[in-house]
Amino acid sequence: MKQDVGIVSYGAYVPRYRITPAEIGRVWGTDGAAMGASLGVRRKSVPAPDEDTITISTEALRTALIRGAIDPQEIGALYIGSESHPYAVKPSATVVAQAVGATPNLTAADFEFACKAGTAAIQTCLGLVGAEMIRYGVAIGSDTSQGAPGDALEYSASAGGAAFVIGREHVLARVRHTLSYTTDTPDFWRREGQRYPSHGGRFTGEPAYFRHVTECTRRIMDRAGTTAASYAHVVFHQPNGKFPQRVGKQLGFSEAQMRYGLVTPSIGNTYSGAALIGLANVLDVAKPGDLVLMVGYGSGAGSDAFDFQVTDELATYDRSFGTPVQEFLEGGVEIPYSVYAKFRGKIHMGGEA
Amino acid sequence: MRDVAILGVGQTRFGELWDRSFREIGIEAGLQALVDAKLSSQDLGALYLGNMASGSLIDQEHIAPMILDYAGLAGHHLGGIRIEGGGASGALALHEGWLAVASGAHDFVVVGGAEKLTDVPDAEANRVVTGTADHEWEGVFGATLPALWAMVARRHMHDYGTTREQLAQVAVNAHENGSRNPNAHYRNKISLEAVLGASPVAEPLGMLDCAPFSDGAAALVLGPLERARKFTDTPIRLAASQVACDTMALHHRRDLTTLDSTVVAAKRAFDQARRTPADVRVAEIHDGYTISALVALEDLGFVDKGAAGPAFVSGAFGPGGKVTVNTSGGLKSQGRPFGAVGVAQVVEIVRQLRGEAGDRQVAGASLGLAHDVGGTGATSVVHLMERVN
Amino acid sequence: MSIARFWRETPRRYNLGGCRCPTCQTVYFPPRSVCPVCVNHRRSIGRMEPFQLSGEGEVVTFTLVHEAAEGFEMQVPYVMAIVRAKEGPQLTAAVVDIDPADVKIGLKVRATFRKLREEGRAGVIHYGYKFAPMDATHHPPDRPAGGTRLPATTATTTTVGSEARA
Numbered sequence: 063m064k065q066d067v068g069i070v071s072y073g074a075y076v077p078r079y080r081i082t083p084a085e086i087g088r089v090w091g092t093d094g095a096a097m098g099a100s101l102g103v104r105r106k107s108v109p110a111p112d113e114d115t116i117t118i119s120t121e122a123l124r125t126a127l128i129r130g131a132i133d134p135q136e137i138g139a140l141y142i143g144s145e146s147h148p149y150a151v152k153p154s155a156t157v158v159a160q161a162v163g164a165t166p167n168l169t170a171a172d173f174e175f176a177c178k179a180g181t182a183a184i185q186t187c188l189g190l191v192g193a194e195m196i197r198y199g200v201a202i203g204s205d206t207s208q209g210a211p212g213d214a215l216e217y218s219a220s221a222g223g224a225a226f227v228i229g230r231e232h233v234l235a236r237v238r239h240t241l242s243y244t245t246d247t248p249d250f251w252r253r254e255g256q257r258y259p260s261h262g263g264r265f266t267g268e269p270a271y272f273r274h275v276t277e278c279t280r281r282i283m284d285r286a287g288t289t290a291a292s293y294a295h296v297v298f299h300q301p302n303g304k305f306p307q308r309v310g311k312q313l314g315f316s317e318a319q320m321r322y323g324l325v326t327p328s329i330g331n332t333y334s335g336a337a338l339i340g341l342a343n344v345l346d347v348a349k350p351g352d353l354v355l356m357v358g359y360g361s362g363a364g365s366d367a368f369d370f371q372v373t374d375e376l377a378t379y380d381r382s383f384g385t386p387v388q389e390f391l392e393g394g395v396e397i398p399y400s401v402y403a404k405f406r407g408k409i410h411m412g413g414e415a
Numbered sequence: 416m417r418d419v420a421i422l423g424v425g426q427t428r429f430g431e432l433w434d435r436s437f438r439e440i441g442i443e444a445g446l447q448a449l450v451d452a453k454l455s456s457q458d459l460g461a462l463y464l465g466n467m468a469s470g471s472l473i474d475q476e477h478i479a480p481m482i483l484d485y486a487g488l489a490g491h492h493l494g495g496i497r498i499e500g501g502g503a504s505g506a507l508a509l510h511e512g513w514l515a516v517a518s519g520a521h522d523f524v525v526v527g528g529a530e531k532l533t534d535v536p537d538a539e540a541n542r543v544v545t546g547t548a549d550h551e552w553e554g555v556f557g558a559t560l561p562a563l564w565a566m567v568a569r570r571h572m573h574d575y576g577t578t579r580e581q582l583a584q585v586a587v588n589a590h591e592n593g594s595r596n597p598n599a600h601y602r603n604k605i606s607l608e609a610v611l612g613a614s615p616v617a618e619p620l621g622m623l624d625c626a627p628f629s630d631g632a633a634a635l636v637l638g639p640l641e642r643a644r645k646f647t648d649t650p651i652r653l654a655a656s657q658v659a660c661d662t663m664a665l666h667h668r669r670d671l672t673t674l675d676s677t678v679v680a681a682k683r684a685f686d687q688a689r690r691t692p693a694d695v696r697v698a699e700i701h702d703g704y705t706i707s708a709l710v711a712l713e714d715l716g717f718v719d720k721g722a723a724g725p726a727f728v729s730g731a732f733g734p735g736g737k738v739t740v741n742t743s744g745g746l747k748s749q750g751r752p753f754g755a756v757g758v759a760q761v762v763e764i765v766r767q768l769r770g771e772a773g774d775r776q777v778a779g780a781s782l783g784l785a786h787d788v789g790g791t792g793a794t795s796v797v798h799l800m801e802r803v804n
Numbered sequence: 805m806s807i808a809r810f811w812r813e814t815p816r817r818y819n820l821g822g823c824r825c826p827t828c829q830t831v832y833f834p835p836r837s838v839c840p841v842c843v844n845h846r847r848s849i850g851r852m853e854p855f856q857l858s859g860e861g862e863v864v865t866f867t868l869v870h871e872a873a874e875g876f877e878m879q880v881p882y883v884m885a886i887v888r889a890k891e892g893p894q895l896t897a898a899v900v901d902i903d904p905a906d907v908k909i910g911l912k913v914r915a916t917f918r919k920l921r922e923e924g925r926a927g928v929i930h931y932g933y934k935f936a937p938m939d940a941t942h943h944p945p946d947r948p949a950g951g952t953r954l955p956a957t958t959a960t961t962t963t964v965g966s967e968a969r970a
Contacts, residue, residue, distance in 0.1 A: 113918065117916075160815075161917050382941070404878065538874065551809075554873060556932070556934075557873045557897075559871065573909050615870045618867055665886065666896045
């Protein structure tokens with residue numbers, strides 16, 4: 063990047079409720095605990111019946127705006143990446159913009175690129191802010207993803223999101239480089255009108271997640287002139303607890319480097335929120351001067367990579383407002399499958415078509 | 416202003432009147448009142464009809480001429496006016512009828528109240544009655560009418576130590592009284608345990624803390640007191656008629672456990688009649704929810720603020736108490752056809768003052784009070800009636 | 805409910821935009837076009853100023869609703885409360901993210917943004933405020949006034965009759 067552009071504030075939000083793989087397996091007569099262990103997921107978050115991508119995005123962004131003392135009227139662009147926008151047609155971004163007081167002098171849109179729509183939103187904001195077209199851009203990755211009942215996805219698909227304010231002043235984490243790696247690879251999709259997504263089973267692995275994340279990571283390190291050892295923290299997209307650990311290991315990253323960026327084992331796969339909540343957790347603990355690598359992945363397929371350098375501003379950034387990501391990872395209230403089914407609209411009420 | 420007398424009363428049975436239509440029950444009550452007053456329909460000047468929500472409940476607006484028409488009075492071309500004030504609609508209609516006769520604008524008028532709640536599913540009726548509270552700032556956020564009254568109850572319990580058992584006793588007494596009323600929706604007696612164990616509606620209120628949805632109609636004939644003896648041997652003077660309003664939303668009230676509208680309407684009514692609460696022997700009060708009755712007893716001046724629960728349990732408002740309340744069974748047992756309630760309360764008081772209340776009769780009653788509430792107290796209406804000797 | 809009826813209230817429902825009387829400084833929510841305190845001398849008519857509530861408040865009474873309002877069937881049992889905002893006005897709203905047994909009069913709460921109801925499966929979704937328990941991390945930082953600047957556009961213009969301006 064030609065000038066100092068990067069994250070000037072951030073906030074994360076994860077709904078209060080949790081369910082364990084063992085509890086899900088109990089309903090389907092399978093060994094859920096073993097399933098959870100093989101996925102590397104201990105618990106997943108569950109949204110309350112009155113939560114969706116819009117409410118999660120609003121909570122995350124309100125936290126970011128208060129922490130950064132940012133005037134919402136200075137937001138010039140607001141993008142929400144999600145695969146669970148409540149409306150098929152009608153933007154989530156306008157509701158969130160209105161709810162934080164950013165309307166009407168801004169551009170807003172919803173992004174969709176499976177799990178990397180949020181990182182795509184960050185790149186777009188970097189361009190607008192870097193070109194000095196706007197003062198602040200907001201990029202949000204947020205989802206209330208659903209797996210079909212009984213499907214392997216049901217053990218991991220969860221809800222949460224994070225919001226990042228991109229700007230040029232008081233930058234907490236400067237973006238030194240960003241690049242993407244994109245091909246047409248149909249490993250996971252949801253057709254118009256379908257309630258639950260479909261996937262290619264094991265095809266989601268090697269030709270999809272691993273190839274794109276690996277290639278994208280290698281290319282950004284080439285461009286930055288770095289090696290795995292250069293980074294204090296690394297965050298990968300994390301559809302489960304296992305894929306990011308395996309790809310990280312293959313690329314030469316240690317457990318310590320991956321520790322804070324990996325949140326899926328505690329809250330499940332928040333899809334568009336996953337890598338971004340991981341990044342928020344890293345920023346909760348990072349030190350000035352740290353290099354941070356984030357590589358997102360979205361099915362269909364593509365990866366967006368970011369090389370950040372944490373600035374001195376982070377040392378004085380006021381995080382006293384808003385829940386630290388660690389509390390989301392450790393907290394929450396566990397619910398049984400019956401309550402989960404009610405909360406997720408899997409129970410059909412009388413009078414419904 | 417001249418003195419106004421109640422010359423005749425009429426009332427249908429209250430309850431789930433599956434086989435009867437809105438217009439049938441409205442006409443039955445009106446004709447009963449005319450017959451009771453020994454008045455010819457040709458003497459009538461106007462009909463004041465209290466009704467909360469006919470448009471939502473039976474898809475029929477413009478109901479005053481409809482009732483006049485099917486009562487055979489279309490050819491008389493008298494004026495018919497519908498009056499709406501939520502659950503206080505019937506009492507408001509009486510207030511308008513009183514004004515018309517007292518002012519001399521009309522000599523004889525019919526005041527009616529009618530509601531048909533069972534032609535829609537319960538959920539729809541719930542939605543409609545919740546509309547008597549502030550829809551935009553209460554209903555939209557998930558509050559129901561019982562939920563709002565439950566919040567009054569919770570705060571009353573918090574501020575004054577009112578107990579769940581004291582609330583339940585209100586329902587027990589209502590059914591005890593209603594068991595002697597042939598017009599009552601529910602004539603079964605209920606135990607304290609049954610009220611306490613009923614399924615919760617909005618805690619702390621359970622199903623038996625809430626008055627039912629009923630169909631029903633009631634009517635009165637009013638005329639100038641100086642001509643009353645021509646029509647009846649027992650004219651009842653309408654000694655006071657007062658309406659007071661307050662904020663639509665409960666959350667905007669000065670005090671969450673006081674209905675200032677009731678306090679003010681009662682004070683004005685006692686001033687108008689030059690009487691005090693101590694003069695009242697029989698009263699029909701708003702008990703849409705058990706808490707409503709306790710709050711009403713305080714706000715009407717029958718007991719100090721916060722003291723209604725223990726006073727009620729001690730029997731102060733039962734048979735032989737200082738004021739006997741809701742001998743009809745109240746909204747809880749006689750039934751709650753919203754727009755008819757305020758008129759039916761007056762029908763019961765008139766019967767008590769005439770000495771025609773049978774085994775519900777309160778001995779020596781010469782002054783009676785009727786108290787009707789719309790929503791959570793945005794409207795309160797207080798009437799005082801006295802026997803003329 | 806018609807779309808317009810909900811939409812016109814979004815500044816209030818999304819952002820707790822109220823108003824303040826310039827004469828007596830009383831804060832109102834939702835906004836009023838005339839101050840009930842100063843109503844007798846009519847000075848407030850046409851002069852009420854937009855005022856944003858912070859979203860912090862305290863439960864003054866509550867109930868656990870079992871028989872739901874229309875559109876809330878999937879949420880039973882749910883807690884409804886009257887909340888007194890820090891700035892003075894009281895409002896009715898649901899309280900979420902709490903075990904109903906933990907709700908008490910005096911509970912400190914903060915506004916949160918939630919779905920209120922949906923117009924069926926195909927209709928518009930209505931959003932607005934509910935309240936959640938205030939925890940240690942949700943006290944806004946102690947900053948100089950204007951540090952957390954409030955959105956000017958959420959201010960509402962109160963409409964008054966032309967005769968009121970005369």
